Each structure stands twice: as structure tokens, then as C-alpha cells.
Amino acid sequence: MKAVRVHAPYDARLDDVPAPQLAAPDDVKVRVTAAGICGTDLWLYEHAPVPAGYRHPAFGETGPHVLGHELAGVVTEVGPAAAGPTIGDLVAVRPLVACGTCATCRRGDTNICEQRGFLGIHGGGGGFSEQVVVPVAQVHVLPEPFTPATGALVETLATCWHAVASVQLDPDDPVLVIGAGPIGLGVVLCLRAHGVRDVLVSAHGEARQQAARSFGAQVVDPRETDLVRWVRTTTSRAGVAVSFDCAGAPGRVVDEQVKVLRPGGHLVVVAEFHEPTAIDLASLMRAGKHLHGSSAYTPADFDAVIAAVAAGDLDPTSLVTSVVTLEDAISAGLDGLRDGARETQVKILVGQGTAS
Ligand SMILES: [Zn+2]
Ligand SMILES: [Zn+2]
Known part of the structure; x- marks a missing residue:
């Protein structure tokens, strides 16, 4: 499948990578419908700060990693022990992976776990590709009125919700x-x-x-x-x-x-x-x-954002100012934002099937 990966500063490529397969019984496979381009993606593109050969403890993989940590998609495969979502559900992927066992995690502050890593930054695949495989605990089913596009905004909004609730x-x-x-x-x-x-x-x-x-x-x-x-x-x-x-x-x-x-x-x-x-x-x-x-979010912040959108208290639709294809993610997305589109754009999505 196609995936955007950063190889060195200013060297991002649309690579052919193996499609991910279910590895654990509680895994689910998600066909990505949209992924937001974030300031962090630009920073990774400009600085490529993850050294070659480095394995983040959350994922244990060496780079180059697929970009894109703000993503939504449709569930296409469910492992035998993955309770909750069913095939065809629209979901948001929560990319933050915490260790779950350190003193900070035990206090409930998984957002600031010192061992935390992000899918789409440190490994685990990413939203600027066609599919991801994640543990079912990392997905949140999206109700009406979410669309395949607006689902990609939940991650950003969860960061905001956590800050406001702090x-x-x-x-x-x-x-x-x-x-x-x-x-x-x-x-x-x-x-x-x-x-x-x-x-x-x-x-x-x-x-x-x-x-x-x-x-x-x-x-x-x-x-x-x-x-x-x-x-x-x-x-x-x-x-x-x-x-x-x-x-x-x-x-x-x-x-x-x-x-x-x-x-x-x-x-x-x-x-x-x-x-x-x-x-x-x-x-x-x-x-x-x-x-x-205030950094990132907990699973409860994802749930709170989803509930607020479902209740009509929060409508993020107008944050999306353009949608580019995976093929144009580097030229129109990353380079476009560097070339001053920040003044005219709010959120650019890399969209695949967002109209469906
Ligand atoms: Zn982000
Ligand atoms: Zn921890």
C-alpha cells in the first residue's frame, strides 16, 4: 500500500510499504478515510528528529515511520478478542500509546506517561497511508453526525478539551x-x-x-x-x-x-x-x-469530545478548509503549509473516500 514517510529533513516520500495485518487477537484493521496534517507533521518533515535505528519503547520499530496521527477510518477486520466495533463502523484512532504501568499512568495521567509514543510519529503505521492495524482499545466508534472527514478532527479536539478541562x-x-x-x-x-x-x-x-x-x-x-x-x-x-x-x-x-x-x-x-x-x-x-x-489527552477526553459533537454542543466541520489526496499529501499538504498556506488554511486533511 502507499504511505507517506519522512526519510530525512525535507525528504518525504510516497513509499510502497507492506499492508499491515492483524497481529494480536484484540487488533482491528481500519481503512483510513481522512487524516489531519498537523504542526507536528510539519516539524517532523522539516527536522526528521527520530534518529535512524531508534526504537521507541511504545512500538519497538525503527524508522522511517508513516506520518499521520490524526485519523479516522472504517473498520474492515476485527480480531477474535476485539470487543466493541464491528466491520463498517466509522472510528477515530487514538494514537497515543502509554505504558499503563508507571506511576503517572497509575494516577490516570496516561497523556503524560514518560514512555508514551504516538502512532503516526514513532511507529505503528499512520494516517497518511491506506490502512492501519491497532489494538481495539485505541479506537473510538463515531456516532452521527460525524463524517469520514470530521472524524479526523477528534484527536486535535481532544488535546483542546484536555486543556480546557484542566x-x-x-x-x-x-x-x-x-x-x-x-x-x-x-x-x-x-x-x-x-x-x-x-x-x-x-x-x-x-x-x-x-x-x-x-x-x-x-x-x-x-x-x-x-x-x-x-x-x-x-x-x-x-x-x-x-x-x-x-x-x-x-x-x-x-x-x-x-x-x-x-x-x-x-x-x-x-x-x-x-x-x-x-x-x-x-x-x-x-x-x-x-x-x-497541558499535553495531549486521555481516552476520556476522546469520549468527551465525541459526546459533545453527538449532542450538538460542538461542531468542528468548519475547521476543515481543504482536503488533498494521499498522492498530493507532500506537495499540496506539507509543502503547501510551509509555503504560507497557514495564513489561509485551518486544517488540511489527507482524504481518501471522505465523500462516501
Ligand atoms: Zn497533531
Ligand atoms: Zn506510563
């Missing part, structure tokens, strides 16, 4: 979101699903600003407006209860978020930062503000 929110509390890529917009959607009324968003790019507005947020372009002054004016000088950093841009904007938190407020880091950044810890301390990171 703080106590009052629906009347104003909340700031920095960045309106898929994670920032997903956080806005999850905040709305939690009943938060007053969402402020700082974002570049007309398409992303427009999307945030369509989700009911007040939006500012930080290149045109002073963020600190805007938040203070908009919140009648009270500040925000929470700021979610979904941009990952080191520099002034991180410290500005600490500044605009109300006393006791929370800065939640959801984005991946690749460089250190300075913040004024004195102002954090004096006003009893909190700083914490």
Missing part, C-alpha cells in the same frame, strides 16, 4: 486564546461547549480570524493592536481568568498573557514551544497566578 471555568469568566490555528480554534470550540461566553482571541491570518469570529469570539490582530491594552479595555480592566497559549511563539506575548491574567488566573500552555521564553515570575508570584502545561 482549569475550573465559570461561564461568566472572560478567557483569552492566543493563536487561531487548529488548536486555538479547537480551544475556542471547547470553551463554547463548556458554556464560556466571553472568549477573546489574538490571531494572525484573515481565514483564522474569521473562523474565530464565526465561533463567537472577539478577535484582535496583535500586529495592529496592543494586546495588553486591548484585553484590559475589553474586560473593563479586570483581566482574564485564563489564557490558553495555542501559538507557541516565544517572546513578548507569553509575558503579556501573565500580565493580563486577573489575580489567581491561569496561563495554560497548550502549544509546543521549541525555544525558551522569558516570563516575569515576580508578577506571577505577587498576584498568585498559575502556570501549567
Whole structure:
């Protein structure tokens, strides 16, 4: 079957690889219908950081690995001990594999297991291919109104849901979101699903600003407006209860978020930062503000997102701004996003049979 694999920085190829086969009695086979292209995929494409010969403990395979960790598909084969999904079910694959036995996993925090690995990054196949085989515990059956395309958004939304659920929110509390890529917009959607009324968003790019507005947020372009002054004016000088950093841009904007938190407020880091950044810890301390990171999701976050979509509290459909074929995943998908499509796109899906 065809699969996109990264061999070296900027060297991604559509390779022919053996189709995966059921290996354990609780495995299921999934024909991929759609897989989202994520900032992490771009990072892997640009840096190829997994050294040749390295075996991640979660998968025990050497690279090159198939890309694509945000995926949905249709179940085509079910092992004899795989209870739950049946052939023909639309499912989202939960790509995070945790060890299940370390102290962190035993506390229930499988999202931050130190041994965790991701299908589509560290091995196990990936969504930028035709099929994957995964243990049944890694799939979540998708009800109406999910489609073969929107199922691929559950992974991103679960990351957002975990971050939003990591703080106590009052629906009347104003909340700031920095960045309106898929994670920032997903956080806005999850905040709305939690009943938060007053969402402020700082974002570049007309398409992303427009999307945030369509989700009911007040939006500012930080290149045109002073963020600190805007938040203070908009919140009648009270500040925000929470700021979610979904941009990952080191520099002034991180410290500005600490500044605009109300006393006791929370800065939640959801984005991946690749460089250190300075913040004024004195102002954090004096006003009893909190700083914490939120990474990935647990199985319960997948279930919560699926339930919210099924209940009509969360509609992620408009996050998908284009669908490319597996053959075009490298040129139109990865290279396209590098060439500035980030300003005009939110989520690009690699789609196969998404219309069915
Ligand atoms: Zn991702
Ligand atoms: Zn663990």
C-alpha cells in the first residue's frame, strides 16, 4: 500500500510499504478515510528528529515511520478478542500509546506517561497511508453526525478539551486564546461547549480570524493592536481568568498573557514551544497566578469530545478548509503549509473516500 514517510529533513516520500495485518487477537484493521496534517507533521518533515535505528519503547520499530496521527477510518477486520466495533463502523484512532504501568499512568495521567509514543510519529503505521492495524482499545466508534472527514478532527479536539478541562471555568469568566490555528480554534470550540461566553482571541491570518469570529469570539490582530491594552479595555480592566497559549511563539506575548491574567488566573500552555521564553515570575508570584502545561489527552477526553459533537454542543466541520489526496499529501499538504498556506488554511486533511 502507499504511505507517506519522512526519510530525512525535507525528504518525504510516497513509499510502497507492506499492508499491515492483524497481529494480536484484540487488533482491528481500519481503512483510513481522512487524516489531519498537523504542526507536528510539519516539524517532523522539516527536522526528521527520530534518529535512524531508534526504537521507541511504545512500538519497538525503527524508522522511517508513516506520518499521520490524526485519523479516522472504517473498520474492515476485527480480531477474535476485539470487543466493541464491528466491520463498517466509522472510528477515530487514538494514537497515543502509554505504558499503563508507571506511576503517572497509575494516577490516570496516561497523556503524560514518560514512555508514551504516538502512532503516526514513532511507529505503528499512520494516517497518511491506506490502512492501519491497532489494538481495539485505541479506537473510538463515531456516532452521527460525524463524517469520514470530521472524524479526523477528534484527536486535535481532544488535546483542546484536555486543556480546557484542566482549569475550573465559570461561564461568566472572560478567557483569552492566543493563536487561531487548529488548536486555538479547537480551544475556542471547547470553551463554547463548556458554556464560556466571553472568549477573546489574538490571531494572525484573515481565514483564522474569521473562523474565530464565526465561533463567537472577539478577535484582535496583535500586529495592529496592543494586546495588553486591548484585553484590559475589553474586560473593563479586570483581566482574564485564563489564557490558553495555542501559538507557541516565544517572546513578548507569553509575558503579556501573565500580565493580563486577573489575580489567581491561569496561563495554560497548550502549544509546543521549541525555544525558551522569558516570563516575569515576580508578577506571577505577587498576584498568585498559575502556570501549567497541558499535553495531549486521555481516552476520556476522546469520549468527551465525541459526546459533545453527538449532542450538538460542538461542531468542528468548519475547521476543515481543504482536503488533498494521499498522492498530493507532500506537495499540496506539507509543502503547501510551509509555503504560507497557514495564513489561509485551518486544517488540511489527507482524504481518501471522505465523500462516501
Ligand atoms: Zn497533531
Ligand atoms: Zn506510563
